[in-house]
Amino acid sequence: MSNNSCWEKLGPDQPQSQRTKMGKSEDKDRKNLGKKLKDVEISIPIVYGNIAFWLGKKASEYHSHKWTVYVRGSTNEELGQFIKRAVFQLHSSFNNPTRVVNSPPFELSESGWGEFEIAITIYFHSDICDKPLNLYHHLKLYPEDENSSMSTKKPVVVECYDEIVFPDPSEAFLARAQSHPAVNFPRLPAGLTLPPPIPVEDASKRRKGDTKDHSLCQWFMNFSEADELLQLAAARQQVQAHIAKLKRQINLIDGQHQQFKPSSDQ
């Protein structure tokens, strides 16, 4: 999935209406530059979930699995530019159940025997958003499929794709996000120019935060927007064909009614 792709793929109506609306608010926005930008949204595609390994022979009663719960960029870009901290709320039976991760990668490894819901609270840098966002993930240790036996080689992987949406982002945020690979960057209204992109911190620091060479990255799932769109397009085509057929049928029935309609009734 490429950045900036969403706007082109949208139906014709919505962007147009947004653009026309934008025309009105443009002047106002130019006056107070640095404030919020209306009708522009930035979204960060993320994947959150867990990978759990069965410990096999090393498994004890209370430590049968070693698991890692995480929030990563959907293309494994680092998220530290936007996310200040992630707080994982574990089951109360764990020592210090509230775990705070202050730097990327935002992940947490533990061992245990039970599945439970983990609340993940994401805090953003203050110039992006002062409100936190909650994610909920049900930790999965045992394979869904009854037939697949537990193995120490093949972990249980559960991941969810979602997008963090910031409506009306600040211009500072836009400036910071415009060249960042982890962000879906909106097409900006015509005439609006952003200050030149703030040079990103040195690559080595960024590399530290991304999950491209993550030890578990071979287990990461692929989320293909194209596949999803293809599937939806096929379904829509089918439904539309059906609609057309039904409309023809209605016309046919209407025609028959006309024939049966006796003149005496008129």
Place this chain on the structure above:
Amino acid sequence: MDAKDILGLSKNSFPALEKKSRPHKESHRKPDGISREVYALTGGLPSLMPSIDASHLKKKPPSNEKITWQWLPFSSSARKDNLQLYHWVRIINGVPPTGDYSFAKYNKSVEIIKYTEEEYEKYLTDPMWTKEETDQLFDLCERFDLRFVVIADRFPSSRTVEELKDRYYSVCRAILIARAPSPGDVAAHPVVKEPYNVSQDIERKRALSMVLSQTRQQERRDEEVLIEAKRIAELRMPAKAVQESQLADASNPGAEVTERTIPGETASSPMVVSSTLTDNAAILASLRTLRVYLRTYALDQMVQSASSSAGLRTIKRVEQTLHDLGVNLKPRVPTKAVCTEHLELRKEILTLLNLQKQVQYKEAEGSSFRDGSYGESPGTPKDQPFIPEFMSFGGERVGKKDHKRKVHDIVYNYVILYYLFHSEGEPCAQQ
């Protein structure tokens, strides 16, 4: 439904009862002679019909009883003559039964009111009836126990059954009211409370004879008409709901404008449009105030708003259709484009379901119209005094006229049935 429902017993009273009786479960033992499965059906309740144990029937009578059957004469108080009849009697230990014939008590006769000359002059004069005729009628009523068909047959002058009934009941009524110390004393009497209605009785018999003279084929058609009427009524409710929701959906920005096949509805649509617009705007506004949210959350809100006007069943059907199409109910990769497409697909499915209902409805209407020639019997009333309320629903361009005819037939059939089942307020209906 189980035996408890049939017997109209409340279920609430049972848990407590059961709890109490659990320690002595043995008292609930099934009686002998009933198979376990049958007993289970009653839920442990006593059956409505007495169950006689088969072994009980085979049981030998006590040895000290000697039973014989004898051909004996008997007398009946029901007989005025002295006719001697015989019958077989069961005799125990040689003692014959005494007393009246056991069936004599069923010999009931009607008590016919007697009026005096004075009463007749005062209350009962009627230009259509002479005193002699009235006397004759009352004699025959007494003789034939109000069997009016027989009375009419024996009546010297030619009078219809209804005329005879009318005279008899109106005389009875007048006498009862005249003799009562106050009108309140006889108000509850059936003859007073529900006066005989000649025209209704005539109409009832006409309708009845018409139904009785129907061929089996006509009967079957009648049945079909009633079933269809029910189906049409049922179809209309959801079809209307879906049409409304579809209109609402069609007005969403970005939604494909669906062809409006319902011209009658267009008048109300602008209102729907604006309400949906504000709906969507409200969602966007509320999302904006969040400052940060998940794409899936936004999608959930949009899906909910799009289906808010549809019924629960329609929503279920949309989801079933999504499933049949192999599309995830919640997108696996909910990007903005995917969400937009997903919402579009849901809207199209709503449109599809609506069209399906329309086709179904039109087909039902069409088929009912095709055999609509039936019902134009000479007796069909030409002017319907009322228009059923479901007539006013959604103007069909073509169907309306057909529909009117259809409703006409249905109403006529109901009128017949009404007369059949609510015969009349005739008191002491014995004929």
